[in-house]
Amino acid sequence: MNRSSNGKLRMLGVNVGGGLLALTAVGTMAIGSTLALFSASETSAVNSFESGTVTVGPGDTASVVCKVQGIAPGDSSSMATLGSKSMNSCDYSVKYTGTSAAWLSVDVLIASTGTSLFTGDAKGLQYFVNDGATKIIDGTTFETIDGSVTAATSGVTVEHIMLSSSPAANGDTVDFTIDYLLPLLAPNSLQGANSSITLTFHAVQSANQPLGDCQAGRQCNTITWG
């Protein structure tokens, strides 16, 4: 019953309400928008997300690119272990400019066109690449992740020699020095031979990348370098 009378009322209401609504709507249309309803709203504070950066740039000191023509047995740069020590060292200065903490590493590419001065043994050109106390290339060799001393090969990039076991922060600088020595034992066949060395400086976020077994001065291929 209740349900029946309610139904009737609802029907009546519908009819009555529908009529009122229609009237109101018509009225509104007729009068314009001069009738605002009471309302309120609330907006949260902005939640913003900004990514960190991992960038590198030139260092604070000028890099020195070597163009040594006519190098002869016994010639070496100032900080080489042996030889004349009469020639200038080469230098590559870079800076970490990102905002995120980052791991740093360097690739070394020794290459040549034609006969290579770098023979990978004691008779050819020796490179001594350092970042301060960290040895990158020691004559003809580098260290793999387990500390094995391995010969570098001309034309094959030595990848990802770790520069530090601590993440770099914005503004950290790295100054690579490249010293060189052509031993007195260099054979006659190296007359007119050539070699070049190129460094590629890498930075990658250290967050969510554990260092693992990587150490400074050794190859580090267990983290993703980008």
Place this chain on the structure above:
Amino acid sequence: MRSRLAISMIGISALAIQLGSGSSSTSARFSSSATSAASEFTGATLSATVAPVIIPSLEGRSVRLRWGAVSSARPVAYEVRRIDGLGNAAPVCVAPSAPTVNAGSASCLDGTAMADSTYTFTQRPYIDIPGSTPWSLAPSVAGTSFLVPRLGFLDSGAAVGSTGARIDVPYPTVARTGDVLLLVSVSGRNRPPTTPAGWTTLVSRGIGGSSTVHLYVAWKVNDGGASVTFDPQTNGLGASARVIVYGRTNGNTATPVVSASGVIGTSAASTTLTPPTGPTVTGSNSTVISLVATGGATSPSLSAPQQFGLRLSTNSTPGSGSVSLGIADANVAATGGTTAPPTWSQTSALQWAYATLAFR
């Protein structure tokens, strides 16, 4: 409707799979890198790339070796070897007689080459860095064989002029006992000088008239004296005399001798002279000497040297007139051999007096 919806759902699933596989490489990290400019190193080289051939010649008592200098960014030294007729090689031109370079030419004196021996020579240029494995070129090919003469020109002496009856002519200081001394007098008066004691006259030939001159040559084996005095039989026109030394080369202990009858004469007035062929030498490895004189300051020179090398061309005015003298020499290897005469030239067409002599 249902089948279309099902197809759409399959498409979305495929897209999701694709995205899923893409995100399997989402392990990329924020990273950056920078690459240096390449530092470059080039080994030293030698230029030329082929070691130049040695050209030997006699210089005094020794053998002068010459070849084109090789250059490099570093000091270049040379390893010089002498190869005898048996193929035995020996280093020569070692310190303190190491090769020197002047105006693009390297040279050194081989002071141990022996008279009457035949050699070839090679040199190997290398970058001179003490203690290093030498960076070098392949040794030069051996040049033509060189026979070391028994006698070599040493000095043309100082000219002494006189218009009187006595000339005192000093020996060059380089003369050693056993060397060949030639007393050469050119007088503006056509009269034979007096042969000095201990000397042997080889040439006394003159020209009268407008080309008046007298060429006189005497010789001796040096016995240790210091000078020679003689009467040139000249007058106010004057005579110019000198003592020329041909020294015995290394290893030659034989007493020098005249090895041919000289070819001596005069010729018509001309700016050129080619003396008659000869002489024919009577011993191997003889030194042939060509002398010319004129009664004027005509500066004799070799216009066609053949195998001759000019040793002296001089004008002098010992009195009221001028005279000139030219001397050149060549070597004849074989007994019974001769050499093509040179052609002399002078600046005025005067008559010539000439002589071609030989010693060994």
